[in-house]
Amino acid sequence: MARGDQPMLAQDRPSSENSDRNVEEEDALLTGQQKPRSRKYGWPFWREIGLFVWAMIATALVIVIAVLYQHQATSHPERGGGWKDGKPSGKRNLIFMVSDGMGPTSLSLTRSFTQIEGGFHFGKTLVLDQHHIGSSRTRSTSSLITDSAAGATAFSCGRKSYNGAISVLPDHSPCGTVLEAAKKKGYMTGLVVTTRITDATPACFAAHVNIRAEEDRIAEQLVGDHPLGQVVDLILGGGRCHFLPNGTEGSCRADGKNVVDLAKRNGFNYVDSRKDFDGLNFGSAVKLPLLGLFANTDIPYEVDRKLVDDVYPSLDEMARTALGALSDATRDSEHGFFLMIEGSRIDHAGHGNDPVAQVHEVLAYDKAFTSVLDFIDKDDVEGVLVGTSDHETGGLAVARQLHATYPEYRWYPEMMVNATHSAENLAYQLRDHLRDNKKSTTTRDDVAVFIRESLLQKGLGVYDATDEEVGRLLDNSDPWPASYIFADIISRRAQVGWSTHGHSAADVNIYASNPKHAPSLIGNHENTEIGEFMRDYLDVDLEAITQQLKDQGAVFAKTKAWMGEPIADERTLAQADHYHGDFKRSLECGHAH
Numbered sequence: 001m002a003r004g005d006q007p008m009l010a011q012d013r014p015s016s017e018n019s020d021r022n023v024e025e026e027d028a029l030l031t032g033q034q035k036p037r038s039r040k041y042g043w044p045f046w047r048e049i050g051l052f053v054w055a056m057i058a059t060a061l062v063i064v065i066a067v068l069y070q071h072q073a074t075s076h077p078e079r080g081g082g083w084k085d086g087k088p089s090g091k092r093n094l095i096f097m098v099s100d101g102m103g104p105t106s107l108s109l110t111r112s113f114t115q116i117e118g119g120f121h122f123g124k125t126l127v128l129d130q131h132h133i134g135s136s137r138t139r140s141t142s143s144l145i146t147d148s149a150a151g152a153t154a155f156s157c158g159r160k161s162y163n164g165a166i167s168v169l170p171d172h173s174p175c176g177t178v179l180e181a182a183k184k185k186g187y188m189t190g191l192v193v194t195t196r197i198t199d200a201t202p203a204c205f206a207a208h209v210n211i212r213a214e215e216d217r218i219a220e221q222l223v224g225d226h227p228l229g230q231v232v233d234l235i236l237g238g239g240r241c242h243f244l245p246n247g248t249e250g251s252c253r254a255d256g257k258n259v260v261d262l263a264k265r266n267g268f269n270y271v272d273s274r275k276d277f278d279g280l281n282f283g284s285a286v287k288l289p290l291l292g293l294f295a296n297t298d299i300p301y302e303v304d305r306k307l308v309d310d311v312y313p314s315l316d317e318m319a320r321t322a323l324g325a326l327s328d329a330t331r332d333s334e335h336g337f338f339l340m341i342e343g344s345r346i347d348h349a350g351h352g353n354d355p356v357a358q359v360h361e362v363l364a365y366d367k368a369f370t371s372v373l374d375f376i377d378k379d380d381v382e383g384v385l386v387g388t389s390d391h392e393t394g395g396l397a398v399a400r401q402l403h404a405t406y407p408e409y410r411w412y413p414e415m416m417v418n419a420t421h422s423a424e425n426l427a428y429q430l431r432d433h434l435r436d437n438k439k440s441t442t443t444r445d446d447v448a449v450f451i452r453e454s455l456l457q458k459g460l461g462v463y464d465a466t467d468e469e470v471g472r473l474l475d476n477s478d479p480w481p482a483s484y485i486f487a488d489i490i491s492r493r494a495q496v497g498w499s500t501h502g503h504s505a506a507d508v509n510i511y512a513s514n515p516k517h518a519p520s521l522i523g524n525h526e527n528t529e530i531g532e533f534m535r536d537y538l539d540v541d542l543e544a545i546t547q548q549l550k551d552q553g554a555v556f557a558k559t560k561a562w563m564g565e566p567i568a569d570e571r572t573l574a575q576a577d578h579y580h581g582d583f584k585r586s587l588e589c590g591h592a593h
Helices: 016-031 043-075 104-118 148-157 178-187 200-206 215-222 259-265 274-278 302-308 314-330 345-351 355-378 423-436 443-459 469-477 479-494 530-537 542-556
Strands: 092-098 130-139 188-196 234-238 269-271 290-293 335-344 382-388 508-512 522-524
Touching: 016 148, 016 345, 092 269, 092 314, 092 355, 092 530, 104 355, 104 508, 104 530, 148 178, 148 200, 148 443, 148 469, 178 200, 178 335, 178 345, 178 530, 178 542, 188 200, 188 314, 188 345, 200 215, 200 542, 215 259, 234 314, 259 269, 274 314, 302 423, 314 335, 314 355, 345 355, 355 382, 355 423, 355 479, 382 530, 423 479, 469 479, 522 530
Parallel strands: 092 335, 092 382, 130 522, 188 234, 188 335, 234 290, 269 290
Antiparallel strands: 130 508, 382 508
16 A cells, blocks of 8 residues: 555554654754753643542532531431421521510611711611511500500410500410420420519510519519429529518518529529629539529619629620520420520610610610520521510600700710710619718708719710709709609700600511511511411410410419409500590609509
8 A cells, every 4th residue: 555545543654743753853963952852741631630630529529518418417407307387397496585665766776876986887787677577566455555564475475465464364364375385395495684584574474463563473483383383494684582581681572482492492593693693604504494683673774784794794694694504405305495585674764764774775685686696597406586575665766856946857876975874873873972971061062063073974974964954953862753854964965855754656676587487577567476476486385385274273273362363453445545634644753664
């Protein structure tokens, strides 16, 4: 076969590679210089090797991730079950947060205060703002304006009732609560507050009395003197005076029962100091059941508490301790936990018309809210946080008309930045100063100087107090009139308005850790729907618990009137919300609820 007729793939056909090599050899012989021989493997070869290695690494990573996921699903089946109808299909936790008395304007007040104090852009918001999903209507059966008792009964039982009712219906029968039902199903339970633990909101989850004033009876029920026995595993807050027998220091009970001793007999561990609290190590050293009472009545307002941090724990610290303790206690159980956390004293600040106390209480609540979100994000167990208020307090407005002329559209949050105390604290300082100097030669002018320099300037940051304002404090030095006067002095300068020392009928906000996990609460709802959501999320039977309360309560009632005496003068909604010329009545200042 002629050379030209050879197949193109013939073995002895010269290749371009061989030709190039021959040329290089000839050049080397002629010039006497050896050229570096080109690499045997070029860029295309190494690119193929790189792609192959990358594919092997990617495959290995996919296998590792799949193994880890399978291990996670096996170790924590509750994470593998997914969500259906707004609740996980496996183990779950529910944290319910109540911002007592906080209305939408409380958020506006606090948001602007935070921006001014921190020098932030107007786009800076609270964590709460980022989790707002709806609003709640708050009326009770006896009034268009609810109190905390009826409001919390709507949450705990999912039922409307009259003002003053502690998980009792208008016919004075008990209604089963989500906490009681959760406990009976196997969940662990807890209550964390900054007011008295016997106050209306916490009481409605674990006690049943016809009128909220029965705080001595509520204390007994909280520690297990209850038809269902012990239903709360962890209690943190104030209100120690209702647990101490009459006649002992710090007691406010009407009888000689020692409820602390009763709690211990029922198995509770008891702590009552900051040192004891710190020893709980944020829950890791808690032994349940636990009763922690850190104040004789209410824990001080946050703006005051920060100055005595070595005496009282904060809401955030108590919340984190409760989360840690309940999480540890349920680690190996089929069910998770239910925890109610209340920012209790937002309400008190509203009753006192005190904007300084209000902003610091809302900020403390926002901090605790953030800690709960962090816990849910990091915890192995699926959980949801739902928060709302029982009502708005004070008729708060971030605007105030001080003169007869048409007002400018302004308010001044910077006027609150230099305040270091609540109006309540300043009123008690005035009382103590007058008591301590009662037998001395202190004159009215001396007291006026103390009020102006020590209380108004150092306490409120007010340097332009008028003689009339100082005179009002001199003439009304008892704590409650004085506290209202201090609050009015700072409110006027900040141009913050209040319409009442009581509650209002305003709708309140609903919050959730994730709107996808609380879809039934998106939008506007009756407050009872929040209770219904918690019932459904925990998958508990409130009707069965209600029947148990009636049956076992009947036996219980043979030895004691466990819910107290029924209210004889309960008003119906028709009677309560018709006009009776109330504008003629004088303002009577007393302890608000």
